[in-house]
Amino acid sequence: MKIKIPAFLNIRNEANRRSDFKGIIPKEAFNRFPQDTINSINSDAQVEFSSLFDYSKTPIIKGTATLNVTSTCMRCMEEFSYDVIANFIISPVSSEEQADNLPPEYSPLPINEFGEVNIYEGIEEELIMSIALTPKHENENCNPILEEYSTLEDDEEVQDQIDLANNPFASLNALKGKLKEK
Numbered sequence: 001m002k003i004k005i006p007a008f009l010n011i012r013n014e015a016n017r018r019s020d021f022k023g024i025i026p027k028e029a030f031n032r033f034p035q036d037t038i039n040s041i042n043s044d045a046q047v048e049f050s051s052l053f054d055y056s057k058t059p060i061i062k063g064t065a066t067l068n069v070t071s072t073c074m075r076c077m078e079e080f081s082y083d084v085i086a087n088f089i090i091s092p093v094s095s096e097e098q099a100d101n102l103p104p105e106y107s108p109l110p111i112n113e114f115g116e117v118n119i120y121e122g123i124e125e126e127l128i129m130s131i132a133l134t135p136k137h138e139n140e141n142c143n144p145i146l147e148e149y150s151t152l153e154d155d156e157e158v159q160d161q162i163d164l165a166n167n168p169f170a171s172l173n174a175l176k177g178k179l180k181e182k
């Protein structure tokens with residue numbers, strides 16, 4: 001069964017309890033994705049984070065969100081699917097001044113009258129910031145999967161593509177591979 005991340009959280013209370021969260025945010029919750037770069041959202045977001053106080057006793061949540069999307073490749077104009085991965089540190093704030101005083105790697109998220117933040121909106125924002133402005137296939141020749149597996153039997157080829165599509169780290173590994181080539 002899929003566990004849903006709560007939509008609203010009191011991060012300070014969760015940090016006191018040192019709560020860890022692992023679950024999904026349903027894709028229906030996301031409606032601010034830029035439609036000129038993202039053609040479709042294909043999965044719920046897989047989300048994992050810990051609640052804690054940082055070195056200066058600021059309550060934060062720190063974690064990762066992964067979402068599979070489809071874009072049009074800006075090089076070959078074919079559609080392709082890939083994972084958007086956002087690593088985030090979110091801190092609740094009650095004023096602009098408080099937000100300005102956070103370390104630059106933190107994302108401020110305003111608290112409501114109950115002291116809670118809207119987690120879905122905060123993580124949607126993190127994912128949107130992680131989208132490439134001009135999405136392209138990782139491989140410069142485009143369609144890397146088809147080329148790489150073109151010599152395999154049909155069944156094997158399909159299975160490998162499914163494995164790659166389901167692996168949240170596939171695009172990360174592809175990126176690492178690309179960096180190594182340079």
Ligand SMILES: [Zn+2]
Pocket residue numbers: 073074075076077078136137141142143
């Ligand atoms: Zn391409």
